[in-house]
Amino acid sequence: MIAKLKQFLSSHIEPISAEEQAKHLHLAAISLLLEVVYADETLDDTEAKLLPEMLATSLSLSPSEVETLIDEAKAIQGNSTSLYEFTKEINSQCSIEQKQQLILAMWKLAYADGKLCRYEDQIIRRTAELLHLKHSELIQMRNVAISS
DSSP, X not given: OHHHHHHHHHHTSOOOOHHHHHXXXXXXXXXHHHHHHTTTSOOOHHHHHHHXXXXXXXXXXXXHHHHHHHHHHHHHHHHOOOTXXXXXXXXXXXXXXXXXXHHHHHHHHHHTXXXXXXXXXXXXXXXXXXTTOOHHHHHHHHHXXXXX
8 A cells, every 4th residue: 555655646746857767777776686685684795795896887886876875775675565666667767688687687696605595596586577588588697697
């Protein structure tokens, strides 16, 4: 009910700027990446280092901007009720290739500590499904992550 209320209120507010839209997209993607990082309930040092590096490189942001976005995403992710909240934003703004790159990043984070937890696997598979990616694309991204 609260989600419907938020949706109703946001649909009756003036349109957001392109900058705000990009920020929402970044927060949605980072929140999904955090879902993978915290899926096994341990934050490995490798994962803790890899996430900011990936974001700085892929989004061309400074370390302080990345840190701010991660902190905001943690707050959002902690209050979320489903992956759909994040994938909806990504589906509305991203191409298939961008979605594939997000899934690739999720796989890389999942394998960063050397082992894949079943919860990490479930989150990635569910996210790919919500992003309307084919199973073959999911497996292809996993294979690229494993080989790199």
